[in-house]
Amino acid sequence: SAVPEKGRAQEPELFLAGPALGEALPHVMPTLRACLQPSRDPQMRLKLFSILSTVLLRASDTINSQGYLEMVTKDILAPNLQWHAGRTAAAIRTAAVSCLWALTSSEVLSAKQIRDVQETLMPQVLTTLEEDSQMTRLISCRIINTFLKTLGGMIDPDKLIKIYPELLKRLDDVSNDVRMAAASTLVTWLQCVKHADGKAYYQSSVQYLYRELLVHLDDPESAVQDAVLEVLKEGSALFPDLLVRETEAVIHKHRSATYCEQLLQHVQAVPATQ
Structure with a gap:
């Protein structure tokens, strides 16, 4: 299904929300979780990942302060890092890897939080080392490096x-x-x-x-x-x-x-x- 018109109207507000974005998360995050499931339209998911990346770039104001980290890693990133055939599916995996890199390189998460993310996502990230996209392979190496540095x-x-x-x-x-x-x-x-x-x-x-x-x-x-x-x-x-x-x-x-x-x-x- 296509992105609802209501969603299109609200999208610029999300990008411009700034610190107020944290206040909207109780509405935004469940919607993103529902719309970013693998069963949903791939083109819509690809578009919505740009919104998620905006949320993650403000992790200290958003998912970290509001407690949405587990939802992001287990309910959104993990299923979208699974391999599926096709170019759009590959683009979605690249978007998911990029979001994970934004999260792990933000210096917002504690060592324990990074260890928890690693526990959930390391197997999927190891598989993305084989992606056709050079950028995905590069980012995946960097994510694994961050995971290992935190784990010791x-x-x-x-x-x-x-x-x-x-x-x-x-x-x-x-x-x-x-x-x-x-x-x-x-x-x-x-x-x-x-x-x-x-x-x-x-x-x-x-x-x-x-x-x-x-x-x-x-x-x-x-x-x-x-x-x-x-x-x-x-x-x-x-x-x-x-x-x-x-x-x-x-x-x-x-x-x-x-x-x-x-x-x-x-x-x-x-x-x-x-």
Whole structure:
């Protein structure tokens, strides 16, 4: 169904409402929740996401102060991040990811609130790393980075282990921006492992990560090589002997040994994480 004429008349008022928007939320939010369900008209949902983004940009005056965060994450964003075929459906997922980024990057939410959002939406965000839209993949990397920075070591080990393979795939992305964002997020992932209990549980995963990163350390793009070197340096204190063995096994295959040599020098200079 099309957007009601009444809705069209009210839309500019919503955009101009400013601080008063918070007062209108008891009427606005239930309407947005009802109209943004996957069963509703896709074109209408796409248009209404622009209104939601306006609400989220004023999160301190709106959803945070009024207690609508759970409604936004569970009832609106989660169902719209689910995959459905078609260009409009893809555009809706991009809009939903953009709204989530506006929310998580606003510095309005507390660490606990971000952890709650992560608990609800991390699985969906991991799937949006595969979207055709470069912008969606880039924003998704940034959202995951924010989630991980907030969590630190406070994440279930099995859930943490599921994240890094999806980020590794993005190191093969056609976009260097996405590749750099994925590398940055892998640094944060390794920091989470550092702060987690029972590091031995992660050894096989980190070894696999070392091997894959060493392949990208020989990338044709020097900026990517630099970024990957930083990831390996970050992870080197976890299992340094293991990394030395993996590096020495491939150094002769690289076009230049420079990056491998820099990595080995770094490992020798930094004490292992206890």
